[in-house]
Amino acid sequence: MTTLLQPIEGIRPRSSKSAVPQRTSPQIRRRNRKDGLLFWALILPNLVAIVVFGYYPTVYNFVLSFTDWDFVQPAPVVVGFENYVELFQSGSMLMDALRNTAIFVLVAVIGTLFGGMAIGALLAQRLRFSGLVRTIAFAPHMLPGAAIGVLWLFMFDPNYGLSRWLFSMFGMESPSWTTTSDFSLWSITIAYAWQRLGFVAIIYYTAILDLPKDIYEAAALDGARGWGLFRYTTLPLLSPVTFFLTITGIIAAAQTFDIIATLTNGGPGTSSTTLPWMIYDQAFVDFNIGTSAATATVMFALLLVVTLVQTKYASKQVHYS
Amino acid sequence: MQNFPLTRRHLLSAMGVGAGTAALAACTGPVSADGGGEGAASNLRSGFSQAALGEIPSEYQGRTNILFWAPWTGGLFEAMTEQFAMFNEAQTEIYAAIESVGGYADLNTAFTAALQARAVPDMVCFPEMQWLQFYFAGALTPLDSHFDDEWNLDVYLQNFIGESKAGDETYVVPFARSTPLFYYNKSLFNELGLPVDTQYTWSQLREFGAEIASVQSSGQEIKTFAYSGGDAWFANSWLWAFDGVWSDGFQVMPDEAKVSELMTFANEWVHVDGNAYMAQDSHTDFQTGLVAAVHGSTASMRGLTEAVDFELGAAFMPGEVNQPPTVPTGGSGFSLVRTESQERQDATAELLKFLATPAMSGKWHIDSGYVPIVQAAADEPQVQELHATDPNFTVAIQQMENAQTVAPVNWFQSGTAALSEAFASLTGDDADVQATIDTLRGEYEGILEDNREDLEALGIS
Numbered sequence: 001m002t003t004l005l006q007p008i009e010g011i012r013p014r015s016s017k018s019a020v021p022q023r024t025s026p027q028i029r030r031r032n033r034k035d036g037l038l039f040w041a042l043i044l045p046n047l048v049a050i051v052v053f054g055y056y057p058t059v060y061n062f063v064l065s066f067t068d069w070d071f072v073q074p075a076p077v078v079v080g081f082e083n084y085v086e087l088f089q090s091g092s093m094l095m096d097a098l099r100n101t102a103i104f105v106l107v108a109v110i111g112t113l114f115g116g117m118a119i120g121a122l123l124a125q126r127l128r129f130s131g132l133v134r135t136i137a138f139a140p141h142m143l144p145g146a147a148i149g150v151l152w153l154f155m156f157d158p159n160y161g162l163s164r165w166l167f168s169m170f171g172m173e174s175p176s177w178t179t180t181s182d183f184s185l186w187s188i189t190i191a192y193a194w195q196r197l198g199f200v201a202i203i204y205y206t207a208i209l210d211l212p213k214d215i216y217e218a219a220a221l222d223g224a225r226g227w228g229l230f231r232y233t234t235l236p237l238l239s240p241v242t243f244f245l246t247i248t249g250i251i252a253a254a255q256t257f258d259i260i261a262t263l264t265n266g267g268p269g270t271s272s273t274t275l276p277w278m279i280y281d282q283a284f285v286d287f288n289i290g291t292s293a294a295t296a297t298v299m300f301a302l303l304l305v306v307t308l309v310q311t312k313y314a315s316k317q318v319h320y321s
Numbered sequence: 322m323q324n325f326p327l328t329r330r331h332l333l334s335a336m337g338v339g340a341g342t343a344a345l346a347a348c349t350g351p352v353s354a355d356g357g358g359e360g361a362a363s364n365l366r367s368g369f370s371q372a373a374l375g376e377i378p379s380e381y382q383g384r385t386n387i388l389f390w391a392p393w394t395g396g397l398f399e400a401m402t403e404q405f406a407m408f409n410e411a412q413t414e415i416y417a418a419i420e421s422v423g424g425y426a427d428l429n430t431a432f433t434a435a436l437q438a439r440a441v442p443d444m445v446c447f448p449e450m451q452w453l454q455f456y457f458a459g460a461l462t463p464l465d466s467h468f469d470d471e472w473n474l475d476v477y478l479q480n481f482i483g484e485s486k487a488g489d490e491t492y493v494v495p496f497a498r499s500t501p502l503f504y505y506n507k508s509l510f511n512e513l514g515l516p517v518d519t520q521y522t523w524s525q526l527r528e529f530g531a532e533i534a535s536v537q538s539s540g541q542e543i544k545t546f547a548y549s550g551g552d553a554w555f556a557n558s559w560l561w562a563f564d565g566v567w568s569d570g571f572q573v574m575p576d577e578a579k580v581s582e583l584m585t586f587a588n589e590w591v592h593v594d595g596n597a598y599m600a601q602d603s604h605t606d607f608q609t610g611l612v613a614a615v616h617g618s619t620a621s622m623r624g625l626t627e628a629v630d631f632e633l634g635a636a637f638m639p640g641e642v643n644q645p646p647t648v649p650t651g652g653s654g655f656s657l658v659r660t661e662s663q664e665r666q667d668a669t670a671e672l673l674k675f676l677a678t679p680a681m682s683g684k685w686h687i688d689s690g691y692v693p694i695v696q697a698a699a700d701e702p703q704v705q706e707l708h709a710t711d712p713n714f715t716v717a718i719q720q721m722e723n724a725q726t727v728a729p730v731n732w733f734q735s736g737t738a739a740l741s742e743a744f745a746s747l748t749g750d751d752a753d754v755q756a757t758i759d760t761l762r763g764e765y766e767g768i769l770e771d772n773r774e775d776l777e778a779l780g781i782s
Binding site: 070284 | 426430433434436437454455457458460539541550598599600601606609611734735742745746749750
């Protein structure tokens with residue numbers, strides 16, 4: 001039996017003032033070496049993949065943001081902060097892209113959180129056919145974004161789409177969703193929100209089913225019911241899920257590309273150009289690799305700040321127990 | 322490795338536009354041994370291997386395999402695939418694989434990425450000016466050493482070979498060349514008693530509006546004309562019809578009144594008359610009968626002919642002050658990619674030679690609507706039969722004499738993007754005409770200023 005202060009075998013004490021130097025036996029050293037080798041053997045494949053496909057491109061992108069390159073010439077030319085200076089000039093495409101991204105992300109994330117929570121709560125009532133409804137609700141999340149885009153392209157068509165039929169019921173003409181600046185941003189937002197809604201609903205549905213029953217029993221004894229019960233009991237208990245969906249939602253929405261590519265191509269003009277579309281457009285349409293890399297760096301920094309702020313806020317507001 | 326300083330001066334000089342002749346020798350800079358362009362050390366380039374071919378059919382195993390990245394989809398790609406199949410059947414030494422990469426822009430992106438990856442196709446097909454950036458990057462190899470008595474630049478329509486050379490060497494052979502056309506629903510026009518097979522004017526088409534709108538399709542009044550989101554190519558002809566130019570030397574829109582007239586016309590046709598509109602997909606709307614007329618390339622001829630269930634009409638681009646108006650040239654040609662393999666380059670040249678036979682050129686014209694680029698193709702019995710039975714194909718040929726290179730400011734991708742956006746704003750967003758002109762002027766002037774040195778080198782002032 002060991003006392004509390006006895007050092008654990010094989011672990012060197014933090015203080016080196018001991019008169020007698022600590023020695024580990026050869027067996028322990030061999031075991032430590034084996035454990036170390038096993039550790040590296042297990043972690044190395046993932047570490048290599050992360051470094052090669054994650055960190056290296058990120059660092060290389062940052063380096064490219066200080067260059068002028070068209071991808072075709074043998075080597076980039078260093079131009080310092082020129083790309084960043086141009087990006088932040090008034091009237092630059094970045095300002096439009098930032099505004100569009102903010103609107104797109106906020107509306108899509110908040111909309112899917114509210115909608116998903118409502119659908120999730122409804123599914124949790126275990127009504128008839130709720131299994132079928134669950135499947136139908138989740139289905140759009142399983143479809144590729146390009147397919148969603150093409151689907152909505154037809155639905156939005158003002159001449160023969162679902163939109164025309166819907167508006168004609170009220171004696172109105174359908175807006176030109178994808179060909180006018182007034183609606184293009186809303187068209188990609190609606191299509192994206194529709195795709196994500198099912199996923200959010202299923203996450204909330206499973207979270208609601210896992211809520212502790214005893215708290216609800218106690219709340220019922222105190223006379224809580226209806227909206228009050230939901231507002232003061234369910235919502236706080238769901239806050240970890242809401243936090244998770246908010247962070248993943250913001251990051252996913254801010255990276256949306258395929259729906260934009262199929263619905264609007266970022267247009268008309270820059271009316272539906274978001275940061276990812278601008279990054280693509282600058283890199284693979286205009287071949288301004290430096291500008292594209294600088295935009296990607298700005299986007300990375302923004303998402304990092306947003307995530308840090310959310311995490312800080314969550315430490316005060318999210319209830320994990 | 323020495324960097325080759327690519328500038329637009331080299332590009333434009335190589336094109337020979339403006340100056341009228343290719344004067345590369347006088348104005349290209351030095352190149353590195355591996356840099357390519359004029360004076361490239363070799364037609365071979367070590368380390369540049371062939372991109373993935375996919376599965377090779379068993380009957381073609383053991384041959385020299387070559388790969389073409391095609392900038393076409395749908396019917397055009399099918400037509401090209403058929404020609405490749407005929408080539409593969411015609412001989413025993415070579416297997417030519419064809420892969421669609423989408424459109425021209427997709428090919429540009431894919432080929433750029435392929436050069437970085439050093440895994441490239443053996444043959445590409447770029448539009449008028451795009452090949453030059455790859456020439457200067459050393460990605461293409463001259464074709465002259467492969468020419469013989471049967472296959473050389475003389476076999477092609479001579480007004481389309483001007484953009485083939487850089488210096489004294491040939492880097493492109495024309496293949497899919499086109500001009501824009503005015504396509505209309507001939508059945509509807511006949512039904513309403515409107516003139517057909519004629520040179521239309523924009524004002525005349527505007528007058529047709531009420532009559533065309535008196536007919537309904539799918540419960541909606543039929544519109545006269547559909548604009549689309551990328552109309553810059555057509556807009557060159559629109560302004561020529563109104564007797565204006567987008568730029569004259571470094572002067573942007575020298576006669577702004579003409580531009581204002583054109584833009585006001587387009588804006589009012591959509592937002593005052595309501596007989597034209599900005600379409601999500603103009604050709605789909607045309608095929609479904611929602612709109613009576615659209616623009617399209619001559620290359621849309623075959624696809625539209627087969628897609629519509631009414632009689633298709635094809636006419637010269639509408640005129641106004643000028644009838645018929647000048648139209649912009651368009652289309653693309655084949656280039657040989659500089660790789661590590663002489664054997665594959667020789668094999669690819671054999672394929673190019675095959676595609677330049679009158680029979681194949683005629684077939685491509687019949688299957689697509691592109692100009693029969695090989696002179697002798699016009700004498701092919703099937704081509705003559707087609708022109709006798711479908712005069713629409715003849716219209717495309719006849720309009721070629723009105724074709725001209727666009728104004729210098731629209732040589733640049735940023736220029737065409739600005740022009741497309743201008744008309745998208747006018748027709749889609751009901752933008753103010755003067756504000757649109759001012760915005761476009763600013764963008765155009767910026768483009769010309771950025772490229773002043775290059776353009777002045779061409780004698781443009």
